[in-house]
Amino acid sequence: MSAFIDARTVPEGTVLTPDLVIIGGGPAGISIALALANTNLKVVLLESGGMSFEAPTQDLYNGKKEGVTYLGLQASRMRFLGGGTNIWGGWSRPMDPIEFEERAWMPHSGWPFGLEAIKPYYPRAQVLCEAGEWLYEKAENWSQSEMPTLTLGEGGVANRWFEFSRMRGSVLPTHFGERYAEDLKKVRNLTTYLHANVTRLGLASNGAKIDEIDVATLTGRHFKVKPKAAVLATGAIETARLMLASNDVNKAGVGNENDVVGRYFADHPIPRDIATMVLFDGKLAPYYLNPQEMHGAILRTGLFPSEKYRRSAGRLDSSITVETPTKLDDLGKAAVAQTAKALGVESSHAMAFTLGGGCEVTPDPDCRITLDTARDPLGMPRIKLSMKLSDSDLNHFRETLKELGRQLLVSRVGMVRLNMKERSQWLNGIDWGNHHMGTARAHVDPKKGVVDADLKVHGIANLFLAGSSVYTTYGAVNPTLSIVAMALRLADHLKGKLK
Numbered sequence: 001m002s003a004f005i006d007a008r009t010v011p012e013g014t015v016l017t018p019d020l021v022i023i024g025g026g027p028a029g030i031s032i033a034l035a036l037a038n039t040n041l042k043v044v045l046l047e048s049g050g051m052s053f054e055a056p057t058q059d060l061y062n063g064k065k066e067g068v069t070y071l072g073l074q075a076s077r078m079r080f081l082g083g084g085t086n087i088w089g090g091w092s093r094p095m096d097p098i099e100f101e102e103r104a105w106m107p108h109s110g111w112p113f114g115l116e117a118i119k120p121y122y123p124r125a126q127v128l129c130e131a132g133e134w135l136y137e138k139a140e141n142w143s144q145s146e147m148p149t150l151t152l153g154e155g156g157v158a159n160r161w162f163e164f165s166r167m168r169g170s171v172l173p174t175h176f177g178e179r180y181a182e183d184l185k186k187v188r189n190l191t192t193y194l195h196a197n198v199t200r201l202g203l204a205s206n207g208a209k210i211d212e213i214d215v216a217t218l219t220g221r222h223f224k225v226k227p228k229a230a231v232l233a234t235g236a237i238e239t240a241r242l243m244l245a246s247n248d249v250n251k252a253g254v255g256n257e258n259d260v261v262g263r264y265f266a267d268h269p270i271p272r273d274i275a276t277m278v279l280f281d282g283k284l285a286p287y288y289l290n291p292q293e294m295h296g297a298i299l300r301t302g303l304f305p306s307e308k309y310r311r312s313a314g315r316l317d318s319s320i321t322v323e324t325p326t327k328l329d330d331l332g333k334a335a336v337a338q339t340a341k342a343l344g345v346e347s348s349h350a351m352a353f354t355l356g357g358g359c360e361v362t363p364d365p366d367c368r369i370t371l372d373t374a375r376d377p378l379g380m381p382r383i384k385l386s387m388k389l390s391d392s393d394l395n396h397f398r399e400t401l402k403e404l405g406r407q408l409l410v411s412r413v414g415m416v417r418l419n420m421k422e423r424s425q426w427l428n429g430i431d432w433g434n435h436h437m438g439t440a441r442a443h444v445d446p447k448k449g450v451v452d453a454d455l456k457v458h459g460i461a462n463l464f465l466a467g468s469s470v471y472t473t474y475g476a477v478n479p480t481l482s483i484v485a486m487a488l489r490l491a492d493h494l495k496g497k498l499k
């Protein structure tokens with residue numbers, strides 16, 4: 001059992017020489033550290049924060065924003081062990097095969113690997129996320145008598161299921177730091193340093209490998225790590241910041257010869273109260289509105305565009321969720337009565353519900369992170385985020401909602417009314433997923449991406465990335481389950497490479 005080391009007690013000028021250094025103790029970094037337990041590799045995990053929130057450390061995440069109104073750069077991530085899972089919602093669902101493909105209607109699409117590469121790692125990721133039984137595909141085939149779902153006429157939208165992470169026996173959901181601290185301490189080949197901020201990735205003079213990594217504490221200590229290999233798992237914004245700011249050997253930064261680092265930043269917009277769904281008989285199973293514990297998991301139903309529909313209509317992904325029961329105005333009531341009459345169905349018990357959900361966005365190189373002139377107390381440049389959101393991306397969600405409405409009419413079950421037409425109306429009601437993605441995207445071509453199929457930075461022999469910084473395209477589902485699956489795959493790769 002090795003206790004965590006407080007980096008503030010490490011003697012100035014210390015040089016650590018592990019086989020592997022993992023930078024960042026969020027779900028990605030923790031999953032890799034646990035997966036390499038009891039191998040012959042000497043592993044060091046460097047985490048900026050401690051075991052709980054500390055304002056001066058969190059302030060290192062501060063920066064500037066411009067463009068579309070976006071989340072606070074401090075509020076949308078957490079800088080202590082466990083990272084974003086200290087405040088996440090636990091929504092989980094695997095990605096679909098289509099996300100990885102090059103699609104004609106999706107500029108810049110095409111990952112260097114397919115879903116098959118990470119599929120074997122999902123069951124272990126599900127266990128680490130404590131998301132219960134793996135039921136996603138099985139749930140799609142449950143019969144109406146087992147689990148009644150909305151009857152939708154033939155078309156593009158289908159019922160699909162989310163599962164939720166939970167901390168065993170207590171509150172939702174699993175906070176990776178708190179949950180896995182004792183497990184990390186038991187790993188004999190791992191040493192974890194808290195309050196250890198990486199401030200520079202030092203390239204060798206030929207730029208082909210990482211030679212040394214600078215670590216600093218807020219109390220003024222400095223030490224170095226000279227590893228055989230390094231994994232950067234600091235979240236998509238901080239990963240770009242570290243790569244861009246480490247510009248002493250290459251002026252453009254680490255892995256940025258082709259000016260891709262920091263570009264293609266994305267999150268999932270979540271328009272609220274975007275539409276109203278009316279069900280003529282007023283009946284909706286509770287798992288549409290709130291997560292329910294059943295079948296060995298915590299489940300909630302959403303409505304997703306099918307892969308077939310996405311392909312045939314060239315449609316972006318989205319996840320429609322039923323939010324809350326709502327009241328219709330007189331005009332709305334009249335429209336429901338008229339529609340039900342035309343369909344020959346009874347509507348005296350009709351109920352209305354607001355719809356919301358998450359949207360996929362098109363990769364945009366100008367939605368990006370750059371370095372600001374302001375510096376943080378460790379001397380690192382702060383970041384500037386230029387956030388964008390296109391009307392055409394939001395229109396895809398509108399079209400999918402229309403398709404859902406059409407299918408409800410075909411099945412004579414209900415109808416959908418769109419509430420927002422103008423961009424300003426959409427933007428006023430928009431929330432975001434806190435899913436930072438895409439600043440160091442994966443692509444076979446170094447001109448179009450930062451990492452290759454092994455998540456190794458192009459042109460640098462020993463630097464790997466974990467986390468959703470590597471997302472090439474974004475789908476619409478919450479990323480953490482897939483982040484953990486990809487981290488476990490990377491751990492397997494490193495086991496083979498470094499042994």
Ligand SMILES: Cc1cc2nc3c(=O)[nH]c(=O)nc-3n(C[C@H](O)[C@H](O)[C@H](O)COP(=O)(O)OP(=O)(O)OC[C@H]3O[C@@H](n4cnc5c(N)ncnc54)[C@H](O)[C@@H]3O)c2cc1C
Nearest residue numbers: 024026027028048079083084089090091198235467478480
């Ligand atoms: C409010 C909220 C709700 C969310 N809900 C969901 C959800 O329901 N489902 C879902 O799938 N996802 C959700 N997410 C997103 C989820 O939290 C992230 O996908 C996940 O945490 C990313 O994991 P990561 O390990 O890649 O990065 P992070 O969790 O960001 O971890 C990065 C770690 O690196 C450390 N670090 C940063 N810089 C340095 C440095 N310079 N040196 C050393 N260490 C450093 C940080 O302290 C942190 O511990 C939510 C996020 C938020 C904020």
